[in-house]
Amino acid sequence: xxxxxxxxxxxxxxxxxxxxxxxHDAALTLVLLHEGLGCIGLWKxxxxxxxxLTGCRVLTYSRAGYGGSDACSLPRPLTFMHDxxxxxxxxxxxxxxxxxxxxxxxxxxxxxxxISSGGARDERIKGLILMAPHVFVEELTLASIREAxxxxxxxxxxxxxxxxxxDNVDCAFWGWNRAxxxxxxxxxxxxxxxxxxxxxxxxxxxxxxxxxxxxxxxKIASQVSKSAEMILLPATGHAPFRDQPDKTLQAIxxxxxxxxxxxx
Numbered sequence: 001x002x003x004x005x006x007x008x009x010x011x012x013x014x015x016x017x018x019x020x021x022x023x024h025d026a027a028l029t030l031v032l033l034h035e036g037l038g039c040i041g042l043w044k045x046x047x048x049x050x051x052x053l054t055g056c057r058v059l060t061y062s063r064a065g066y067g068g069s070d071a072c073s074l075p076r077p078l079t080f081m082h083d084x085x086x087x088x089x090x091x092x093x094x095x096x097x098x099x100x101x102x103x104x105x106x107x108x109x110x111x112x113x114x115i116s117s118g119g120a121r122d123e124r125i126k127g128l129i130l131m132a133p134h135v136f137v138e139e140l141t142l143a144s145i146r147e148a149x150x151x152x153x154x155x156x157x158x159x160x161x162x163x164x165x166x167d168n169v170d171c172a173f174w175g176w177n178r179a180x181x182x183x184x185x186x187x188x189x190x191x192x193x194x195x196x197x198x199x200x201x202x203x204x205x206x207x208x209x210x211x212x213x214x215x216x217x218x219k220i221a222s223q224v225s226k227s228a229e230m231i232l233l234p235a236t237g238h239a240p241f242r243d244q245p246d247k248t249l250q251a252i253x254x255x256x257x258x259x260x261x262x263x264x
Contacts (some may be wrong), residue, residue, distance in 0.1 A: 001051065007069075008061065008095045010088055011108075016040060016068040017061035019096065020051040028126070028263035029057040029098045033089075033109030035132075035239070036176035037065030037148075041164040045251075046241045050104075053253055055264055059096055063088070065171040067164060076175040079186050081108060085115030093124055100263055102127040102256065106239065107211065108176070109132065111190060118193030127259055129202045129252055131240050132209055135219050139182075144210045145180050152177070156199070192220040194223035200259040201228035204251060206236025206243060229255065 004019040018040050030050055033045060039062040051058040053196055063084060066073035077083065089112065092114040093101060101124050105113035110133035118126050134141065150175055151157040162169040181184060203217045214232065221228040231251055256264055 001048065008066060008092060008154070010091050010095070013064050013072075014070045015061050015088075015092075017059060017092075017096075018047065019057060019059050021057040022051050022055055026055055026057045028054075028100045028102065028260060029059055029096070030054065031098070031101050031103050032058065032060040033103060033105035033112050034060070034062070034066070035107035035109055036180070037161060037172060038109070038263050039063075039069075039164050039172070040104065041067060042254055044242070046245065049175050049245070049249055050252065053249055054256060056102075059092075059098070061092060065168055065250060067159070067168065067172075068166065069168070071168055071171050072175065074171060074175055074178075075182075076179045078179055078182060078188065079113050080175070080179060082119075084116060085112040086120055089116045090122055093122070098124060099126060100126050100260075102260070104129040104131070104252070105133065106131040106241065111135065112264055113143070114193050114197065117199060118190075118196035118224075121196060125199060126253070126263070127200045127202075129204070129255065130195065130204070130214055130220070131204045132238050133203065133216055133220060134212055135216055137186050137188055138212060138215070140213060141211050142181065149177050149181070166232060184191075190262060191219060191223060194220060195225060198225040200224055200226055200255070200258055202251065202255040203228055203230045204233065204240045205231075207234050208236060209238045211238045218236075 007014040062069040110130035131168035239249045
C-alpha cells in the first residue's frame with residue numbers, strides 16, 4: 001500500500017490530506033468527504049480497506065477547521081457546504097491531479113458532494129456514493145444536533161473529539177453546531193442541485209439514523225437525472241461505514257463494478 005500524507009494549500013489555507021493506493025496505475029480516485037464533526041482520523045481504517053478492495057486511489061482530506069488543517073473563522077457562513085462543493089473541492093481535484101473521481105460523502109460531506117456534482121457539473125466526477133445525505137432540514141436532525149450541543153457542554157464529548165481535532169476541536173464543533181441550529185438555516189435546501197446530477201448514485205442510510213430519515217433518500221432518488229440505488233442498513237445509525245463496515249464496503253464495491261468496471 002502506497003501512502004502520502006501532506007497538505008494542500010487552497011486559497012492560502014493548509015488542508016491536511018492522505019492519499020492511498022494499492023497500485024500506481026489506478027485510473028479512478030475515490031474522494032472521501034467527511035461529516036460535520038469528522039476529519040481524516042475519524043475515517044479510521046475505512047480508506048485503507050477501500051483502497052485494498054477496489055484497487056482505486058483513495059483521497060481523504062480534512063476541511064478547514066478540522067483535524068490537522070488550518071483553523072477557520074467562526075461563525076461559519078450558512079453557505080459553508082456550498083462554498084466547499086463549488087470552490088474548494090474543484091481545487092482539491094486539481095491539486096491531486098485527479099482525472100476521474102467518485103465522491104464518497106458522509107452526512108455534510110454527502111451534501112457537499114451533491115452540491116459539487118449538481119452545481120459545478122465537473123466532468124471529472126463519475127459517480128456519487130452518499131451516506132446519510134441531507135438535502136433539506138428535518139426536525140429530527142435539529143433535535144439530535146441540540147442533544148449533541150448538550151453533550152459537548154456537559155460530557156466527555158469534547159475530550160473525545162479533541163483526540164482527532166486537537167486545537168481545532170471548538171472550531172469543528174461550534175462551526176457545525178451553530179450553523180445548523182441558526183434559525184435562518186431552516187430554509188436550507190439542496191433539491192435544486194439534484195436535476196443536474198447525471199452520474200450513477202448510491203444512497204446508503206442506517207435504519208436507526210437519528211440525524212435523518214428515508215425522506216432524504218427518496219427526495220434524491222426521485223430528482224436526480226439518472227437512477228439512484230437505495231440501501232437501508234438495519235441495526236445501523238448515522239455512520240454506515242462505522243456501524244456496518246463490511247456491508248458498506250461490499251455495497252461500494254458492487255456499485256463500482258456495475259457502473260465503472262473499466263476504471264477499476
